[in-house]
Amino acid sequence: SEYSELRGLYHLRETIGSGGFAKVKLAYHALTGERVAIKIMDKRKLGEDLPRVKTEIDAMKNLWHQHICKLFQVIETETKFYMVLEYCPEGELFDYIVSKDKLSEDEARIFFRQIVSAVAYIHSNGYAHRDLKPENLLLDEDQNLKLIDFGLCAKPKGGMDNHLQTCCGSPAYAAPELVSGLEYLGSEADLWSMGILLYALLCGYLPFDDDRIKNLYEKIQSGKYETPSWLGEESKLLISQMLQVNPKHRITIRHLLKHPWLTKDTNVPVEWQSKYNRKVDEDCLTELAVHYGKSKEEMEYMVTEWKYDYLTATYFLLLEKKLKGRPVRLLTKS
Numbered sequence: 001s002e003y004s005e006l007r008g009l010y011h012l013r014e015t016i017g018s019g020g021f022a023k024v025k026l027a028y029h030a031l032t033g034e035r036v037a038i039k040i041m042d043k044r045k046l047g048e049d050l051p052r053v054k055t056e057i058d059a060m061k062n063l064w065h066q067h068i069c070k071l072f073q074v075i076e077t078e079t080k081f082y083m084v085l086e087y088c089p090e091g092e093l094f095d096y097i098v099s100k101d102k103l104s105e106d107e108a109r110i111f112f113r114q115i116v117s118a119v120a121y122i123h124s125n126g127y128a129h130r131d132l133k134p135e136n137l138l139l140d141e142d143q144n145l146k147l148i149d150f151g152l153c154a155k156p157k158g159g160m161d162n163h164l165q166t167c168c169g170s171p172a173y174a175a176p177e178l179v180s181g182l183e184y185l186g187s188e189a190d191l192w193s194m195g196i197l198l199y200a201l202l203c204g205y206l207p208f209d210d211d212r213i214k215n216l217y218e219k220i221q222s223g224k225y226e227t228p229s230w231l232g233e234e235s236k237l238l239i240s241q242m243l244q245v246n247p248k249h250r251i252t253i254r255h256l257l258k259h260p261w262l263t264k265d266t267n268v269p270v271e272w273q274s275k276y277n278r279k280v281d282e283d284c285l286t287e288l289a290v291h292y293g294k295s296k297e298e299m300e301y302m303v304t305e306w307k308y309d310y311l312t313a314t315y316f317l318l319l320e321k322k323l324k325g326r327p328v329r330l331l332t333k334s
């Protein structure tokens with residue numbers, strides 16, 4: 001039957017998203033009962049983009065961060081890739097902004113600090129996202145943001161390839177140098193996209209918009225945009241420092257971390273380091289050892305191989321249960 005590789009491991013539910021060559025389904029991890037998002041990619045549809053999936057999977061294995069959706073398991077078959085990922089129950093930031101029309105400066109600041117934290121972290125690991133937009137920012141059950149890259153656009157920094165048509169659906173967030181097809185640095189393009197994001201959070205609409213793609217490109221390249229009169233001066237200043245057409249004049253992520261607009265309520269720079277570490281949690285280890293009838297030493301050895309198989313997923317999901325204050329228990333005894 002369809003998706004037979006998942007039988008007994010995950011209980012598949014409805015499709016929660018699809019686009020390009022990926023479909024995302026809600027599923028339940030059988031052993032913990034925790035919800036996950038399973039991104040299913042058809043190798044035949046991927047064609048020459050297949051290497052991008054391998055880049056993405058390798059990236060995800062190294063990107064452990066409180067504001068990045070976690071990868072739990074990878075299943076590869078002859079025709080498909082399955083990525084078992086962290087499920088965010090509150091959906092896309094896009095829908096949240098639409099539902100509230102626009103956010104207060106204080107609420108925008110809380111979200112924007114989380115976005116800056118995630119982007120600073122991926123940049124420090126040598127990656128650029130290149131498709132930052134509200135559809136790629138999801139909300140977990142505590143209203144915290146989790147950055148995803150649904151369209152496989154994240155890449156090691158730098159490198160020019162006008163894949164704009166293929167993966168970045170709406171270029172409204174794309175930097176001038178990107179839409180001009182010039183050589184560009186992914187990290188600098190990300191800073192521009194974050195400027196568009198901040199504008200959308202505060203105003204509820206986009207600074208550059210046009211139904212005709214050519215006009216949209218021209219508006220982006222002009223760098224001229226309006227700001228509503230009610231927008232605060234500090235907000236206007238920060239947005240102008242990010243929406244600089246010349247990437248060399250654009251604010252850098254390092255300066256953004258300590259920018260007065262971002263530190264207004266806390267007076268501490270944005271914390272971008274990961275809160276996760278590779279130390280195996282004792283409670284999770286004990287539950288796994290009992291379940292599989294192994295010694296804790298043997299279990300720790302198996303978990304720390306980080307094979308991104310069902311054991312890796314079960315360990316991570318037990319850890320999620322613990323972090324959310326739920327009992328560190330597996331549901332069925334095998």
Ligand SMILES: COc1cccc(Nc2ncc(-c3ccc(C(=O)NCC(=O)Nc4ccccc4)cc3)c(OCC3CCNCC3)n2)c1
Nearest residue numbers: 016017024037069085086087088089091135148149150154
């Ligand atoms: C209406 O949507 C709703 C409604 C209610 C709940 C949810 N919950 C919910 N949770 C989780 C997901 C998800 C997580 C990760 C990935 C992924 O592709 N990771 C790979 C990744 O992040 N790489 C990466 C990250 C950073 C740097 C480098 C690489 C894909 C999907 C989801 O998807 C739904 C789609 C729909 C179309 N827009 C995008 C989201 N949806 C969604």
